[in-house]
Structure formats: C-alpha cells, structure tokens
Amino acid sequence: MSAGGSIRRVDERLGLAICRVSLSGRTLVTYARDHVTVRTPSRPDFRDGNTIDLLAPPPQEALADWVGRFRDTIGMLGVPDAHLRWETPLPIDAPPGRPVPDAALASAAHRLGLSLQPLTVLLLDDLQAPPPAPATIAPVPPPSAVDPQPTDRRWHAATVLYRYDAEDVGDPDAWRQWDEQFVAWSVDVQRELAAGGRAQVWVAQRHGAPVARATLAHDRQGLAAVEDVIVHPVHRRLGLAAAITHAAVAAHLHLDPGARVGLAAEPGGRAERIYRRLGFVPHATVWTARPR
Known part of the structure; x- marks a missing residue:
C-alpha cells in the first residue's frame, strides 16, 4: 500500500516500460522521483529515444514547465521538438476505439503548439492460437x-x-x-x-x-x-x-x-x-x- 493507505497497482506505469523495452545501450535512461529521462545523443532524430516519461499525468499548469525542462536538458543535444509521455490506465474490458484526451491538458498543450497523441498498450492475458496462415x-x-x-x-x-x-x-x-x-x-x-x-x-x-x-x-x-x-x-x-x-x-x-x-x-x-x-x-x- 502507498503511504496514504491506497492500494497501488503492481503493474503501474508498465505501459511506458513496454515502450522502453527495446532501447539499447546507445540510449541513456535515467530515473528520477517523478519522471524518466530518455536520451540518445547520437540520434537527436530518434523521437522515442529522446523523451521525458512522466510517472503521472501532469497538471495542466505544469505542462509548460515540463516543456521547458525538456528544452534545457534533452533539447541541448540538438533535439528540436519537445516530446513528453505519460500513461492513463485502461480497464481490461475497454472496447477498441480512440480515447478522448483530458480537455484541460489538451487545451494547455494546444497553447504550447502541441497535440496529444494516444497509443494503446496491451498486455498478454492468455495466448490464443490463430488460424493457420499460408506461410x-x-x-x-x-x-x-x-x-x-x-x-x-x-x-x-x-x-x-x-x-x-x-x-x-x-x-x-x-x-x-x-x-x-x-x-x-x-x-x-x-x-x-x-x-x-x-x-x-x-x-x-x-x-x-x-x-x-x-x-x-x-x-x-x-x-x-x-x-x-x-x-x-x-x-x-x-x-x-x-x-x-x-x-x-x-x-x-x-x-x-x-x-x-x-x-x-x-x-x-x-x-x-x-x-x-x-x-x-x-x-x-x-x-x-x-x-x-
């Protein structure tokens, strides 16, 4: 349990971890209290290798500060555009479809010239064999x-x-x-x-x-x-x-x-x-x- 007494998910932030599994030694990953910094000095054009992964959705008023932090750290490597990620949980029975972003965060991002793009992360529950394929x-x-x-x-x-x-x-x-x-x-x-x-x-x-x-x-x-x-x-x-x-x-x-x-x-x-x-x-x- 957390300090506040609430139950913490064992697989919390596993979505972002899945997105980082295939990073190699060419990418530097550093962990802080509230974020993970991902930097690939040799490839500033590697978008998923140059990002700040937040451990919780940011408050709308903090988004500009995170963009500034990106520019002052990863941006110093020559990465031209800010790239921030965070995850929100999905129930296992959530139907397929494009999720709607938090309105306040979407508005704050728009003011900074950013858009919020979703990606669905799925975890294996019980592997099912597909029909035979001709290959x-x-x-x-x-x-x-x-x-x-x-x-x-x-x-x-x-x-x-x-x-x-x-x-x-x-x-x-x-x-x-x-x-x-x-x-x-x-x-x-x-x-x-x-x-x-x-x-x-x-x-x-x-x-x-x-x-x-x-x-x-x-x-x-x-x-x-x-x-x-x-x-x-x-x-x-x-x-x-x-x-x-x-x-x-x-x-x-x-x-x-x-x-x-x-x-x-x-x-x-x-x-x-x-x-x-x-x-x-x-x-x-x-x-x-x-x-x-």
Whole structure:
C-alpha cells in the first residue's frame, strides 16, 4: 500500500516500460522521483529515444514547465521538438476505439503548439492460437562473424519490409519516402540487441519470398514487447500478422514462462483487433505531447 493507505497497482506505469523495452545501450535512461529521462545523443532524430516519461499525468499548469525542462536538458543535444509521455490506465474490458484526451491538458498543450497523441498498450492475458496462415514462419539468427552470408541475406530481407510499415498503403510508391538512413541505424541497434540475446527477429515466407516480419525484445528482467509487425501490402488479410506475432510470443514464453509480454497499437486500428484476438487485453493509454 502507498503511504496514504491506497492500494497501488503492481503493474503501474508498465505501459511506458513496454515502450522502453527495446532501447539499447546507445540510449541513456535515467530515473528520477517523478519522471524518466530518455536520451540518445547520437540520434537527436530518434523521437522515442529522446523523451521525458512522466510517472503521472501532469497538471495542466505544469505542462509548460515540463516543456521547458525538456528544452534545457534533452533539447541541448540538438533535439528540436519537445516530446513528453505519460500513461492513463485502461480497464481490461475497454472496447477498441480512440480515447478522448483530458480537455484541460489538451487545451494547455494546444497553447504550447502541441497535440496529444494516444497509443494503446496491451498486455498478454492468455495466448490464443490463430488460424493457420499460408506461410512458413521462422526466427532469423543474428548475423554472425563466423558465417555471416546466409543470415545477412535473411536479415536484409526482413529490413526491406520496413518500407511497408503502414496499416494501409494506397500509394505503391509511398515506400520511397522512408528514411533509409534512420532505418539502417535502427536495424543496426536491433542487430546489437539480437546478438546480445535481447531480441529475436521473425520472418514469414510465401513462395520463397519474405512477406512479413516481427521483433520480440525483452529486458532480461521478465518484461518483453512485440514490435515492428509488418506485412507486405500484397499479402495482408491472410492472417500473417497474427501468425507471426503468435510464433514470436509462444517461443519467448517457452524460454521464459513467467514473462510479461506487451505491445502497443494505434487505438481502434486493425492491429489492435488482431492482438486482442490473440489474448492481449488493454492495459493503458500512453499519451504523447508533441508538436502539431
């Protein structure tokens, strides 16, 4: 119990922790009484790697002070825009949908040139097997200095799928706008995590070609997160996202049966509905205050 005598949730602020699971040693994470500072000096453009995570929703009158603190600390690294996050709890039976932000906070953010963007964090309750999918799903070992060529080709194939990281790709040339340099840096970080035993990349193949990918990262302390579930637009709505997510989670639970597994999804989107069918339930809304 807390000092005031109220019952404290054991999984309090787990939503923000899920969002930080895949951070590597390139990112500095420091903990204070009322916030967590996340800084990536080598990549000021890494938005989720340069943020202040508040341990409670801020009072509207304090939002400007937090923006000022961001600029005086993380902003000194060359990060151009303030990025603040906090979470609010969701009941496990909350229906899918986009939540409404606190009106006072939304108004305060608007005056500062910010908007409040929600992300739904779900936690695994009871893993459910999806219907069979028409693909071969297997993990990709991290590239090895001993025999790098076969793995490197598979790793590259998984990387190329980042071009289609969108729920709905209406423009066949939209992938040309992806930030190839940043993706290469992100994949290099992921390679470090995989080589260190903190991440596993999975790929689904159809007709010999990679058509879907997913990553499961963990913190070695019992917390894991599924990220970067991407399916090629031509092969969507075949159950591949559910199948590859299930395979990654099942494999991790086989190694660590007591692990807490979570993931984040756009509120009310198709991905959230897929994850709910796999046995994930709502845990929290992570709100991000960032420039409009």
